[in-house]
Amino acid sequence: MNRSVTVIRYINAAHVIDHMFMLIFPAAVLGMTQAFGLDYAALIGLSLGGFIAFGACSLPAGWLGDRWSRRHMMLVFFFGIGASAMFTGLSASPAMLVTGLTLTGVFAAIYHPVGTAMLVAYAQNRGREIGINGMWGNLGVAFSALVTGWLVAQFGWRAAFLVPGAVAIALGIGFALQVRDEPVPARAHTALKGVAGQRISMAMVFGVLALATATGGVVFNATTMTYPKLFQERLHEWSASPQTLGVVVSLAYAFGAVAQLSIGRVLHRISLKWPFVVLTLCQAPLLLALARVDGWAVIAVGAAFMFAVFGQVTVNDSMVANFVAPHWQARVFALRYCLSFGASATAIPLIAYVEPRHGFAGLYLILAGFGALTFLAAAVFPRTPSEEAVGQMA
Numbered sequence: 001m002n003r004s005v006t007v008i009r010y011i012n013a014a015h016v017i018d019h020m021f022m023l024i025f026p027a028a029v030l031g032m033t034q035a036f037g038l039d040y041a042a043l044i045g046l047s048l049g050g051f052i053a054f055g056a057c058s059l060p061a062g063w064l065g066d067r068w069s070r071r072h073m074m075l076v077f078f079f080g081i082g083a084s085a086m087f088t089g090l091s092a093s094p095a096m097l098v099t100g101l102t103l104t105g106v107f108a109a110i111y112h113p114v115g116t117a118m119l120v121a122y123a124q125n126r127g128r129e130i131g132i133n134g135m136w137g138n139l140g141v142a143f144s145a146l147v148t149g150w151l152v153a154q155f156g157w158r159a160a161f162l163v164p165g166a167v168a169i170a171l172g173i174g175f176a177l178q179v180r181d182e183p184v185p186a187r188a189h190t191a192l193k194g195v196a197g198q199r200i201s202m203a204m205v206f207g208v209l210a211l212a213t214a215t216g217g218v219v220f221n222a223t224t225m226t227y228p229k230l231f232q233e234r235l236h237e238w239s240a241s242p243q244t245l246g247v248v249v250s251l252a253y254a255f256g257a258v259a260q261l262s263i264g265r266v267l268h269r270i271s272l273k274w275p276f277v278v279l280t281l282c283q284a285p286l287l288l289a290l291a292r293v294d295g296w297a298v299i300a301v302g303a304a305f306m307f308a309v310f311g312q313v314t315v316n317d318s319m320v321a322n323f324v325a326p327h328w329q330a331r332v333f334a335l336r337y338c339l340s341f342g343a344s345a346t347a348i349p350l351i352a353y354v355e356p357r358h359g360f361a362g363l364y365l366i367l368a369g370f371g372a373l374t375f376l377a378a379a380v381f382p383r384t385p386s387e388e389a390v391g392q393m394a
Helices: 002-022 022-029 040-056 058-067 070-089 094-107 111-122 127-153 159-178 202-239 242-267 273-290 299-321 326-344 347-379 387-393
Strands: none
Touching: 002 040, 002 070, 002 094, 002 111, 002 127, 022 127, 022 159, 022 242, 040 058, 040 094, 040 202, 040 326, 040 347, 058 070, 058 111, 058 242, 058 326, 070 094, 070 111, 070 159, 111 127, 111 159, 111 202, 111 242, 111 299, 111 326, 127 159, 127 202, 127 242, 127 299, 159 202, 159 326, 202 242, 202 273, 202 326, 202 347, 242 273, 242 299, 273 347, 326 347
């Protein structure tokens, strides 16, 4: 049991790192325009390679996790993402920035297929542990704005990459010393049926998951990438410094952590369908509101949207944990995140094209359309027994 707790703690720490490192650049970019002589749209476009790699490299990462060693892959994650962040912090040209950000995406791709599969294998209560793990990932998103804003304000933009990079390498050393490469605990797998005992079409389940993953990926990435700039524009005098802006954006992101923790606990007791429907139903209206609201209202609406979108991530991970046999989970998580992050990479050119021409109002109207598609996927998802009920039947 103690060993499981140690593994889960490192997996949770890795989730913080994964999301934080992918979003350091969007928060730091506001203080980098002068250093590189490029405007916001041109600089943000340099991160495209990293987000493409974030999706594409999850497939080989998941395969290696199952076929080679999940522990070894997590070691590659810690040391690789730390070194890539430090390289980015030392960049002296746009070409070096592109290289560093792309390498960050390559190593960040390891976490979700490998780390999530490890978490599910060691967790005693999957719904709760997935929720807690999601909370830590969300805190990584929040820390990206908070820590980056503080480091940029105090020490300049380079420190925003160098300091977290050193922390990731230190965690990798701890993981190497405390987590040994031993067989993953065996877990029985029972195929889920509908609440009336009917057979569920796996093609339909994975079709729903694919649509929700793709549309949700675009919305998730576009919003987390643009929140710092959106809040800077809409909060006016309150966003005078990067440090203040980082605190405000982090508060909005923190509501996603609340969602993942609470949704994770709920999923153990009720069918996956109902949280899925409710959370996706809220997304399009909230995105439409974000297209228009100004001042302090943008914080309230932005926080509510983070609750909905991060809660959906927990539901989607629970689908894989409940429907897929353990020995296939790393590869299925890899497919899910390849699709999610691959689709999310399209958010970068979407932002670069739409924001200069139509502003954030136009961008968020488009994202509301994606949110409506995600709700349609949730509406046709089958109703299944809760994890608790399945355990009682076993």
